[in-house]
Amino acid sequence: METLQSPVIGALLDRLGSVAVLSGPDIPERNTNDWGPHGPVRPLAVVRPSEPAGVAAAMQICHQHGIAVVPQGGLTGLCGGARPIAGAIALSLERLVGIEEIDPAASSMTVLAGTPLEVVQRAAEAAGFFMPLDLGARGSCAIGGNLSTNAGGNRVIRYGMARDMVLGIEVVLPDGTLVTSLNKLLKNNAGYDLKHLFIGSEGTLGIITRAVLRLHPKPASTMVAMCALSDYAGVLALLAAARRELGPLLSAFEVMWPDYWSAATGEVPNVRNPFAGDTTPYGAYVLVEALGTDPAVDMPRFEAWLERRLEVGDVPNAVVAQSMAEVAQLWGVRDACSEFVSVFGPHIPFDVGLPTGRMDEFAERCAAGLRARLPGCRSLYYGHIGDGNLHLVAWVPGAPSQPEHEIEQVVYGLVREFGGSVSAEHGIGTLKKPWLGHARSPEEIALMRTLKHALDPTGILNPGKVV
Amino acid sequence: METLQSPVIGALLDRLGSVAVLSGPDIPERNTNDWGPHGPVRPLAVVRPSEPAGVAAAMQICHQHGIAVVPQGGLTGLCGGARPIAGAIALSLERLVGIEEIDPAASSMTVLAGTPLEVVQRAAEAAGFFMPLDLGARGSCAIGGNLSTNAGGNRVIRYGMARDMVLGIEVVLPDGTLVTSLNKLLKNNAGYDLKHLFIGSEGTLGIITRAVLRLHPKPASTMVAMCALSDYAGVLALLAAARRELGPLLSAFEVMWPDYWSAATGEVPNVRNPFAGDTTPYGAYVLVEALGTDPAVDMPRFEAWLERRLEVGDVPNAVVAQSMAEVAQLWGVRDACSEFVSVFGPHIPFDVGLPTGRMDEFAERCAAGLRARLPGCRSLYYGHIGDGNLHLVAWVPGAPSQPEHEIEQVVYGLVREFGGSVSAEHGIGTLKKPWLGHARSPEEIALMRTLKHALDPTGILNPGKVV
Known part of the structure; x- marks a missing residue:
């Protein structure tokens, strides 16, 4: 295990102080994993800046030392996007919390990235507005994580994904540059729209530190x-x-x-x-x-x-x-x-995208394919079909361990055949990275790599995730 | 003037045939300019492929020969984004027209990029849907141009910008790679969202060849x-x-x-x-x-x-x-x-973004500032304030020529002071490029240049536009 003598930890301590830099036995258990299925990993240190400039300084120090960084929000992701990497810094936004402004005329809210979604929802409500993004982890997940994973939820058919609720963001690039792009305008065509590059890229291109959210009228x-x-x-x-x-x-x-x-x-x-x-x-x-x-x-x-x-x-x-x-x-x-985990035990959950018109055909063929491959396999289907999003869970009752890979082969093989997506809302992280080619073409993946390389040429920001 | 002997024109003729490659006296007048205020420019040749693979082939040939390319849609842009460059190829999408599919279950339409907006609107209507994007140039502008400029219009407060009506796109990169990303799902988090990089980048990062549009229910x-x-x-x-x-x-x-x-x-x-x-x-x-x-x-x-x-x-x-x-x-x-041009003569139109709460203060100070700088100057204010978009026109009645630069200095100086945008919907092109720094920070512009360089390292796609 690394100690305080590590030069990068020394530099981080010098710049951010001991409250913000936890290493060795001080590393909290909660920072060693997200909600994904793989086991915990101890990072080199956990760094928790309390302001955007501190995030930029931490990233700059890690960049200078060639040390990898894994951004962490509320740690409720399901695909390993925020799971630490051994030898890397876990850069947690848990102290970067607070609502900076609500602008009633613009119907907007400016918020720090570590603020829990539920706090955002309540602040909007208290100001007479509605923040339509909602998911089960609302009390724990951070708004910055919601944006970096482009969270979905049940009301996408009306309000869109997290992406559609953002007017501007502030982001720290892999070299530590702080790019403040806190636009409050619905219409702004002055140059490239940079925010969409970072929203949904799971912390691999930059670290979101602040956001301007679009609020909606409160339904009555x-x-x-x-x-x-x-x-x-x-x-x-x-x-x-x-x-x-x-x-x-x-x-x-x-x-x-x-x-x-x-x-x-x-x-x-x-x-x-x-x-x-x-x-x-x-x-x-x-x-x-x-x-x-x-x-x-x-x-x-x-x-x-x-x-x-x-x-x-x-x-x-x-x-x-x-x-x-x-x-x-x-x-x-x-x-x-x-409640399915407590009732049925371990099972493999999916979150696929499919053409709305063909979901029933998919469900029928998938259930039959699973039963043919794995006798006794049960699978249940439900979803937001207007958004092209089907959820399914599959398991073999009584199996000593679930045949995860075989189930994935059947499901993702059909997803590819139907021209669907291996992740409608949960993201790729490390969990679905092997299946990305089932949903995106070689040219698309090459373009993603071009972007990754352009912004992070030394590959220190959340390496090994997504692409 | 270049002739048929030019090797790049020879290669384009070989690949695409004489109907698709017009040079010398065959270059149509209409392809020499867009609706911006600057004069016409004759390109080296006008290339008009009739299918996406032809656009890719043309781009690849130009890339091999190091010849610049200016993409052209309906040529109704106001900022010079589609205005040719001497010595460059004008790559027109005017023959790339047609609706490929309307999917009622997905509420989507797949369309070729050169299709006029009005044709898209009517096809949606005929299928029982509504395409809310609308602007004065609807009969002439092409849907690909609407997307590459992220067109706005009057109903943004409800339906969003052109960007918000897109589910997927197909794009040709500066090296001629055809990236087909014709997603039809509202929710798709399998890797980076690539479409937003190209929407609104005014043909400087890629050439949009097809798009999947999201249709809305027809209002009654x-x-x-x-x-x-x-x-x-x-x-x-x-x-x-x-x-x-x-x-x-x-x-x-x-x-x-x-x-x-x-x-x-x-x-x-x-x-x-x-x-x-x-x-x-x-x-x-x-x-x-x-x-x-x-x-x-x-x-x-x-x-x-x-x-x-x-x-x-x-x-x-x-x-x-x-x-x-x-x-x-x-x-x-x-x-x-x-009708202002015909009634008041030449005047300078603006399309700025401003915080909704401060638009009246801006209008008052702008009018006073213009009158102080240019005695007798008239200015008129109107706009989509819920979107943060203010239009204004200004002119000095009876002036032999309008003092364009002085008027811009007053208006954009105030826009900068108010934290606004120099273009809410029309884009940057070449016309507003000198003012981009009034609306975006050095860090934002540096990041735009990083993206431009990553996708177009030799700078052959629409060079000199936007950044």
Whole structure:
């Protein structure tokens, strides 16, 4: 193990002080891993600057010493993007927290990168605005990590990905240059748009230190329905009708396939089946959510819309939530997936992108392919189909260890055949790096490498991740 | 003048044939300039491939011969981005036209880059969708040019810029590599997002050959009101109320300052003043537009919203369009600016970005600064304030030639002081290149140059533009 005598640690201590530089036995356990499946790694040191200039100084020192740096936010990533590397510095943004400004006229918020998402959401709410980005890890994940992984979530169909909520960023380049590009304008065509290069690049091109976020008006009404449908053609018809007639109020369109539905409502405790008395063998279930501006007008209109769908026969059965408690109950079926580990044990989760029109065909072929390759294999399908995002989990019940690679071969082989993406929202990190070529062409990957080399010619920033 | 004997022209003719390669007297007049203010330039040749592989081949040949290339779309740009360079090839996408696919389930359209915007809009309409990008040059401009300049327009507050309507692109790199990245998924985090690097970079990093566009549901109702307000504080209050209560239906919020208003309604022929009988000296005028899904519900709701604004006193006077003819009449005041050249003669147009909260202060100081520097100087202010975009035109009536540089010094000096942008939507090209440093920091510009050098190390693609 390296000690305080390491010249890079000495230089970091000189510049940032002992509160910001932790090495040897002082390295906190939490900084040794993210939420990915691989084991913890002790970095050379954990460096925690409390201001953007400190991040730039730390990066500059590491650059001078040729020491690799792994940026860390809330450490809730699932693909190893923030997992330390032995001999490298873990540069944590955990002390770079705070809301710097809310500008009501511009509907924007300027925030330091280490601020937890939930703090951002609450500050927006308190100022009369809405920050639509939301995910299960909201209390732990940092906004800088949300941007560097381009986080998704359930409301992408209306509000877009994390990328779409950013007006400007500040970033530290691999050589320690601080590039402040805190644009607050929706429209700015003065030269290249630099922010999109760093958003979604998982900390391999630069370290985001601050961001200007675009805030949205706070919705005043929430309408949720659970629909039972005969088949996937009905799902596509309902999606088209929702887009056309709910228009921009449509905020979620979550599809659950029958195997998922029966697992969620039949095997996960405390999940209530809203169609409990109905024994019809439905082909799909859809949770439709709309967010409006006036409950008195929006709810009757939402119910009338659904009524028409029932009348024309698109939707054989449906339930509309009559209270926020019922909203939570209906979402409970969709959120049951977070209990799958405790109910079914270890399983392989996927987060693939697929053409919306062909998701059902994929699900059917994938389930059959898995069963053929691995007798007894179970797989459950659900997702944000309007965004082209399908989630699935697969496992062999009772297997002493899960055949991860075989399952991945079947799933990603089909993803490639369908022209899909190996990661719709979780990112690549190290976990999916071997499969990147299943979703991106050699020319695309070569261009990614050109960009990586241009910004980080010595390869010291988050090496070995993504490309 | 170069002749057919030029080796690069010979190689292009061999590969692409004589229909695609025009040189010497065959060079069409239209390919010698865009709509910018500088004079025409004859290129070495005009090359017009009819398929993406032809664009790649042409670029590869020019790369081998070290001959510069200027990409050309519809040639309607205002900043010289597509203006030829003597000795360089003009690579026109005018024959690369056609809609390749509309995918209703994905709400997407795949289109070749030379297709005129209006053709794209009509194809979307015919398929039951809406392509919200719209600008005056719609009949002539090409979708590839719209993307490479990241075009804006009037509905950015709701639908975003051209950038926000793109799911995937295909691009030819400066070395002739064809990178096909025709993603159709709203969510795709498999590696770096490459499209945003090329969108808005004005053909300096690559040539867009195809794109997958995101389509929107077709709105079923249009509500437009013109509001007269006492002052800019009232404008900001109205904007906040529109965002909060019209929510995602709000599609345009166009502010006109009093000088603009009296010029448009008093000096431009055939523009009707909707407040003709009212002699109150208002401080600002606002056109508010909302697009809905159901006229029977949306119009009464829009009128009730405006009624409340009148009751609380935010809006002293307002007119709501009762027909599409009246919608056109109200928009006519805002669109009167397109007649300014014929009414006022030569003038200097600007397209700046500014913090929404400080636009009135800017307008007042800019008008005073111009009058102080150039006695008699007139300036008119109007813009999409919700997007942070202010347009202004300035001129000295009766001057033998307009003092362009002095006017720019005053305007861009203030833009820098206010932390704004020298171009909100038109781009940089060559026209605004001297002013880029007024809006972007040395670190930002250095990073742009790093990217340019990485992708185009020999500087043959649209050299001298943007950075």
